[in-house]
Amino acid sequence: xxxxxxxxxxxxxxxxxxxxxxxxxxxxxxxxxxxxxxxxxxxxxxxxxxxxxxxxxxxxxxxxxxxxxxxxxxxxxxxxxxxxxxxxxxxxxxxxxxxxxxxxxxxxxx
Amino acid sequence: xxxxxxxxxxxxxxxxxxxxxxxxxxxxxxxxxxxxxxxxxxxxxxxxxxxxxxxxxxxxxxxxxxxxxxxxxxxxxxxxxxxxxxxxxxxxxxxxxxxxxxxxxxxxxxxxxxx
Numbered sequence: 001x002x003x004x005x006x007x008x009x010x011x012x013x014x015x016x017x018x019x020x021x022x023x024x025x026x027x028x029x030x031x032x033x034x035x036x037x038x039x040x041x042x043x044x045x046x047x048x049x050x051x052x053x054x055x056x057x058x059x060x061x062x063x064x065x066x067x068x069x070x071x072x073x074x075x076x077x078x079x080x081x082x083x084x085x086x087x088x089x090x091x092x093x094x095x096x097x098x099x100x101x102x103x104x105x106x107x108x109x110x
Numbered sequence: 111x112x113x114x115x116x117x118x119x120x121x122x123x124x125x126x127x128x129x130x131x132x133x134x135x136x137x138x139x140x141x142x143x144x145x146x147x148x149x150x151x152x153x154x155x156x157x158x159x160x161x162x163x164x165x166x167x168x169x170x171x172x173x174x175x176x177x178x179x180x181x182x183x184x185x186x187x188x189x190x191x192x193x194x195x196x197x198x199x200x201x202x203x204x205x206x207x208x209x210x211x212x213x214x215x216x217x218x219x220x221x222x223x224x225x
Contacts, residue, residue, distance in 0.1 A: 043114075043201050043216030044153065087152055091212075096141070096166060098214060100152030
């Protein structure tokens with residue numbers, strides 16, 4: 001399984017944008033980049049995913065580097081509810097399992 | 111849509127006892143997954159079902175662990191002769207037949223404590 005590297009923790013302020021980085025230098029051509037987050041005392045929840053192009057949805061944006069060796073999850077306007085552990089996961093096309101790393105613990109200050 | 115449900119939410123057992131957990135996936139979701147999460151770590155994949163067929167098992171799933179999904183709906187995960195190292199959160203997730211997002215919907219988990 002291709003590996004991802006994320007900072008252990010990050011901190012931001014409410015109503016400010018947050019950029020969560022992920023390095024995946026060994027990504028292969030068929031690996032999709034998925035992001036999940038886990039709020040305290042809950043199971044993980046899907047945030048967004050992409051292959052090559054940048055992606056936007058109601059929760060976040062995903063910016064993928066041109067060489068695909070890194071990506072950034074962007075929360076445009078953080079709220080207290082966004083405090084969670086964010087996981088960047090590589091998942092090759094057709095794979096069923098998700099391989100989680102340790103993720104980035106995001107703290108939002110009021 | 112009530113989401114993935116898991117029962118019980120918490121279980122305390124003595125070492126050596128058997129425990130069984132239940133997962134009810136979202137209706138119409140034919141794919142079901144079990145993960146285990148220890149404190150401070152990300153979830154680790156245990157096993158995957160498509161309908162009633164168990165198609166993938168992790169090496170983490172020792173012979174003390176068994177999972178079933180007899181009618182392709184709910185699933186059970188049994189741990190025999192529990193050990194203290196089995197203490198963890200056991201998470202279940204489900205997915206509908208293949209979609210563009212292919213996301214997994216997780217339940218709240220069952221927290222197991224082995225004393």
